[in-house]
Amino acid sequence: MPVGLLGKKVGMTQVYDANGVVVPVTVIELGPCTVLQVKTVDSDGYEAVQVGFEDKLSQKDLARPESQRKRTRANRAERGHVVALKSKRQQAMAERGVEAPPKAGCEAKRFIREFRVDGEQHGLDVGQELRADVFADVKAVDVVATSKGRGTTGVMKRHNFQGQRATHGVKKVHRMPGSIGQATDPARVWKGKRMAGRYGGTQVTVRNLDVVSVDAENNMLLINGAVPGPNGGYVVVRVAK
């Protein structure tokens, strides 16, 4: 089973399937992703593959040839994660005979996530580029993303409460939660009582979405249905279990 990939939600549209039926699809710009680190039990205590998506470069830098880039967006730690930088510490470690970990040799990445691969033969090396074609034979995927932040909302939007009637004597409390507990006993509100408050802007996983088409050449993935987050938001796409 391939590891997942990182991408960006482009937006939704609709396409026709073979039977002429309209399918609502989310377009995802998927990859290319670079393998930044391969974690093993020996080195990190668990097995995982860390991949990065999208270069962390300014618009000006993107226009420059690679040798003239200033790379001011990424800090030194981020750059040192992907390329071997000269430093006193590295030098001292080399002198002590400590082998430096392999580096991907790419630009620092904006969006980095890792995928657990416990005991699996993934055959991936640091620096390897992953494209959407790893999903070529995949029927369904899970999508993990940060949902749209909605700020402070009432209980109807946030917890799907019913609210109250529009008429029949209901006054000014049409969208209120109603009673939030009992009386003198227990004389308090139970912990975890669902109320109004901040909604959205949290990690949401949507599972088992059908893959409509995979276009590795254009880094495009079409998924049947909706995906959390705004257009342009980062998403993690993994094979559905």
Add this chain to the structure above:
Amino acid sequence: MRHKLLDLAEQSSLRENKLNFAVGDTVDVHTRILEGNKERIQIFGGVVIAKRGHGTNESFLVRRIVAGEGVERTFPVNSPKVADVVVKRHARVRRAKLFYLRDRIGKATRLRERRARAGEAETNT
């Protein structure tokens, strides 16, 4: 700006040969209909009174009078179920939506005919 991948995603669903008709045209819309296992063509004839949307979402509205009752039907331009749109007659119209035809009956619904413009389908009648 519209993302290029959105256009790319829609491309495979778009009609290869664009349908050539305009608002005001009297058309016959040929739709594929599945009856049991057999497919046949059904024809809906009327005046195109509106076009809306773009890309795969584009559709047009055809109005006709059936047994004295106005009937309007919306067709998706790019649906494979729409086999063909045959233009019977062009009309000179001055607006994009001909909703005013809904308020008219009989002779008042006639539209002034015009000849085909360059690059436009010749009328079949």
